[in-house]
Amino acid sequence: xxxxxxxxxxxxxxxxxxxxxxxxxxxxxxxxxxxxxxxxxxxxxxxxxxxxxxxxxxxxxxxxxxxxxxxxxxxxxxxxxxxxxxxxxxxxxxxxxxxxxxxxxxxxxxxxxxxxxxxxxxxxxxxxxxxxxxxxxxxxxxxxxxxxxxxxxxxxxxxxxxxxxxxxxxxxxxxxxxxxxxxxxxxxxxxxxxxxxxxxxxxxxxxxxxxxxxxxxxxxxxxxxxxxxxxxxxxxxxxxxxxxxxxxxxxxxxxxxxxxxxxxxxxxxxxxxxxxxxxxxxxxxxxxxxxxxxxxxxxxxxxxxxxxxxxxxxxxxxxxxxxxxxxxxxxxxxxxxxxxxxxxxxxxxxxxxxxxxxxxxxxxxxxxxxxxxxxxxxxxxxxxxxxxxxxxxxxxxxxxxxxxxxxxxxxxxxxxxxxxxxxxxxxxxxxxxxxxxxxxxxxxxxxxxxxxxxxxxxxxxxxxxxxxxxxxxxxxxxxxxxxxxxxxxxxxxxxxxxxxxxxxxxxxxxxxxxxxxxxxxxxxxxxxxxxxxxxxxxxxxxxxxxxxxxxxxxxxxxxxxxxxxxxxxxxxxxxxxxxxxxxxxxxxxxxxxxxxxxxxxxxxxxxxxxxxxxxxxxxxx
Amino acid sequence: xxxxxxxxxxxxxxxxxxxxxxxxxxxxxxxxxxxxxxxxxxxxxxxxxxxxxxxxxxxxxxxxxxxxxxxxxxxxxxxxxxxxxxxxxxxxxxxxxxxxxxxxxxxxxxxxxxxxxxxxxxxxxxxxxxxxxxxxxxxxxxxxxxxxxxxxxxxxxxxxxxxxxxxxxxxxxxxxxxxxxxxxxxxxxxxxxxxxxxxxxxxxxxxxxxxxxxxxxxxxxxxxxxxxxxxxxxxxxxxxxxxxxxxxxxxxxxxxxxxxxxxxxxxxxxxxxxxxxxxxxxxxxxxxxxxxxxxxxxxxxxxxxxxxxxxxxxxxxxxxxxxxxxxxxxxxxxxxxxxxxxxxxxxxxxxxxxxxxxx
Numbered sequence: 001x002x003x004x005x006x007x008x009x010x011x012x013x014x015x016x017x018x019x020x021x022x023x024x025x026x027x028x029x030x031x032x033x034x035x036x037x038x039x040x041x042x043x044x045x046x047x048x049x050x051x052x053x054x055x056x057x058x059x060x061x062x063x064x065x066x067x068x069x070x071x072x073x074x075x076x077x078x079x080x081x082x083x084x085x086x087x088x089x090x091x092x093x094x095x096x097x098x099x100x101x102x103x104x105x106x107x108x109x110x111x112x113x114x115x116x117x118x119x120x121x122x123x124x125x126x127x128x129x130x131x132x133x134x135x136x137x138x139x140x141x142x143x144x145x146x147x148x149x150x151x152x153x154x155x156x157x158x159x160x161x162x163x164x165x166x167x168x169x170x171x172x173x174x175x176x177x178x179x180x181x182x183x184x185x186x187x188x189x190x191x192x193x194x195x196x197x198x199x200x201x202x203x204x205x206x207x208x209x210x211x212x213x214x215x216x217x218x219x220x221x222x223x224x225x226x227x228x229x230x231x232x233x234x235x236x237x238x239x240x241x242x243x244x245x246x247x248x249x250x251x252x253x254x255x256x257x258x259x260x261x262x263x264x265x266x267x268x269x270x271x272x273x274x275x276x277x278x279x280x281x282x283x284x285x286x287x288x289x290x291x292x293x294x295x296x297x298x299x300x301x302x303x304x305x306x307x308x309x310x311x312x313x314x315x316x317x318x319x320x321x322x323x324x325x326x327x328x329x330x331x332x333x334x335x336x337x338x339x340x341x342x343x344x345x346x347x348x349x350x351x352x353x354x355x356x357x358x359x360x361x362x363x364x365x366x367x368x369x370x371x372x373x374x375x376x377x378x379x380x381x382x383x384x385x386x387x388x389x390x391x392x393x394x395x396x397x398x399x400x401x402x403x404x405x406x407x408x409x410x411x412x413x414x415x416x417x418x419x420x421x422x423x424x425x426x427x428x429x430x431x432x433x434x435x436x437x438x439x440x441x442x443x444x445x446x447x448x449x450x451x452x453x454x455x456x457x458x459x460x461x462x463x464x465x466x467x468x469x470x471x472x473x474x475x476x477x478x479x480x481x482x483x484x485x486x487x488x489x490x491x492x493x494x495x496x497x498x499x500x501x502x503x504x505x506x507x508x509x510x511x512x513x514x515x516x517x518x519x520x521x522x523x524x525x526x527x528x529x530x531x532x533x534x535x536x537x538x539x540x541x542x543x544x545x546x547x548x549x550x551x552x553x554x555x556x557x558x559x560x561x562x563x564x565x566x567x568x569x570x571x572x573x574x575x576x577x578x579x580x581x582x583x584x585x586x587x588x589x590x591x592x593x594x595x596x597x598x599x600x601x602x603x604x605x606x607x608x609x610x611x612x613x614x615x616x617x618x619x620x621x
Numbered sequence: 622x623x624x625x626x627x628x629x630x631x632x633x634x635x636x637x638x639x640x641x642x643x644x645x646x647x648x649x650x651x652x653x654x655x656x657x658x659x660x661x662x663x664x665x666x667x668x669x670x671x672x673x674x675x676x677x678x679x680x681x682x683x684x685x686x687x688x689x690x691x692x693x694x695x696x697x698x699x700x701x702x703x704x705x706x707x708x709x710x711x712x713x714x715x716x717x718x719x720x721x722x723x724x725x726x727x728x729x730x731x732x733x734x735x736x737x738x739x740x741x742x743x744x745x746x747x748x749x750x751x752x753x754x755x756x757x758x759x760x761x762x763x764x765x766x767x768x769x770x771x772x773x774x775x776x777x778x779x780x781x782x783x784x785x786x787x788x789x790x791x792x793x794x795x796x797x798x799x800x801x802x803x804x805x806x807x808x809x810x811x812x813x814x815x816x817x818x819x820x821x822x823x824x825x826x827x828x829x830x831x832x833x834x835x836x837x838x839x840x841x842x843x844x845x846x847x848x849x850x851x852x853x854x855x856x857x858x859x860x861x862x863x864x865x866x867x868x869x870x871x872x873x874x875x876x877x878x879x880x881x882x883x884x885x886x887x888x889x890x891x892x893x894x895x896x897x898x899x900x901x902x903x904x905x906x907x908x909x910x911x912x913x914x915x916x917x918x919x920x921x922x923x924x925x926x927x928x929x930x931x932x933x934x935x936x937x938x939x940x941x942x943x944x945x946x947x948x949x950x951x952x953x954x955x956x957x958x959x960x961x962x963x964x965x966x967x968x969x970x971x972x973x974x975x976x977x978x979x980x
Contacts, residue, residue, distance in 0.1 A: 013793065015910070021791065021906055022903070025903065035937075039883075040854065044888075046850065047851040048853055051864055
């Protein structure tokens, strides 16, 4: 059969309609051809001119980054103008030669020059400026400006850099800025970031990046074929970043920094009533400005290779054996389990034989009949050997977990460590071994596998003086818009309540007050007549030292013990709690307690000055 | 099913026309976006395998499978709406193993086949269609159109509507029915306008007055016109197009590929490409006319309409005659789903063409 045959009526109808289809196709193609003729032949020269002279380029206008204030509204971090030397590859004939010339002028190393040449070569678009050296000094700026004629394609861009008003002050908490990495660029949260942009890398700068950054603006500029700016079209202004108000009190921070001068370790002061971090020092510190202007490889290596680890925020990232500061936690466990009452007297004869081992007290002659109060005041080891033996490791672990140890406090800073609270279950999991009762004896005085961070310790001690509340520590109190609108306000956040009873907390706090006020107290020398404070010393073995050295100065620095002191003031309804860890500092009372005392003293002094309020004074009888 | 005579009647002209355009598309992509050119080559290879399948299997078999294929495409479109991946402000992508596909591209072919099957079914004559005759085919085209509008993908939805209209027109429609449909369409347009996304509205408005905001929504059209126009007679040369190389042209490797070609190869290059498309489409109409049965005619016609609509709308769009609605230029724009669908269409055309002598 012949479909669509000539004689077929149906076929003829369809054929007719196909003729229309042909007409439509021919018609449309003719129109397109007319349009192309118009655009390319008739208007061709006009459009060619437009394409050559009317190139619109979009320059990003960086938004001023948010300012960081302390709790009293004093500027800690803001921005300063910075001069960046840049080069546009398409404006020079030999990119490598041009970069080498300006690079040598600015004292760049050969590697750095090679790096810039690589960044300026394809596939990078030739019209995109390449940074040769950021944040040049006034002298270097003058050098470039005076030789401008010899340096085609080179120009100076005024940008902005972070200005850290107090240098290394609170460096770990504030954090630092750095160029966004390739890996970060691929992450969804950095979707609208450009290569070469500076972002917060650590600390508050990182955690509050989205608030601080603001929204970049754009400048639309007409440029000619050579990339020269011809006309300014329009600007979309940037929206400045939002400002942060920290909980940190600059005066207190300065006092803590000064007290830690020359030491290695951490100081944290918090408000036990709400978890505000009032001061946070990690020593030694780095200089965030070095990062703001672009750190060199040598500077970075020096920081990472320093045995005192200046890049670590030791207050939240350092985990240390708690030493005798742990006794308050074991005491809480004992009271909680009703293994003791505050008045239970345990005998200390200087030694505690257990199995085939003999555990010694730090005081070889012993403390005699020891109550809870005496055990804390004199830091009696045997009392806690006995108590630990009665309790068993799991009841200590349970109490410690309830007081926030072995887990993150959740402070809004990166890299916090959880520390370790050993238990029978932990040992089985970790070593596939049963727990040996003898290990409990060491755990009871804060040695053994237990490790804590300073922030955990100060938070747990704060709970002894605020009715058992465990607040989540935090460093930012509010975020404020450019027009003063508060866009975020931090409310105190309760992690939980500790398992100890208020009576138990009071009994322990009384003992801790005795540590300073009682003439027998281990930190009696550190008491102040201006205010009352309750605290505990601690000495944590940094290495398992099997020998005894009389003269501590002869022990190598990295083998010396860590010194702890943690205290709150006053001993009930405390307003401030401070912890100090002096790495390899020796004894708690001599190395760490003076730092804590200095911070607390400064706190009351400031309060008196600001509010005319007297510190709760007075000793015990 | 497969016969040696088939090879003797193989339509080499259509075959070479298609691959000539694909080659031009690849050359153009090397200039516009090199990594995409490599990926596009991979898609052309995959598409050629699909082409072979659509060539070897008799189109009657494909016609019988029409509803099955249609159902699969509907399921994929539903999948896009449920857990599709977003790209460029719209949810168009369905992740399938290592690649993401755009089921809306496959939907175009599925609608062509299913409409051809419906209009060529036994027992009905060539009477012009009344309103009642349009209900079933209207639903067949309408369901995927609505789903694609939801993504939202205005361009693809429009293409399907136009394909439907073209197939109804070739079948013949009663004047009364036609007037009624056009009337309702005009009355409904304010409702449609209200359901358009803001960016779609602004594109339509910009189309009315493109010079109003050269830095905003009119930017695409203006830059595209500058690119094409500045190519003049001979073009700026391969990879020398400043408009595209300096990124003034948005989406220069996908919807605006023709502007890159026009800038770098000038009027002569654009004319050559246009000529190839023109011959391809006329050839397709000829295959439709000469097909040996009604199914073959309607399939070939629908496919030709598909090719024609893409070419006309895309080039109209980049030359500033039509609003920017996001329609790719077949075998020129980068896009795996589009390439595969186009080559499947060409396979079907070759299929119908070489079997017209067999009875």
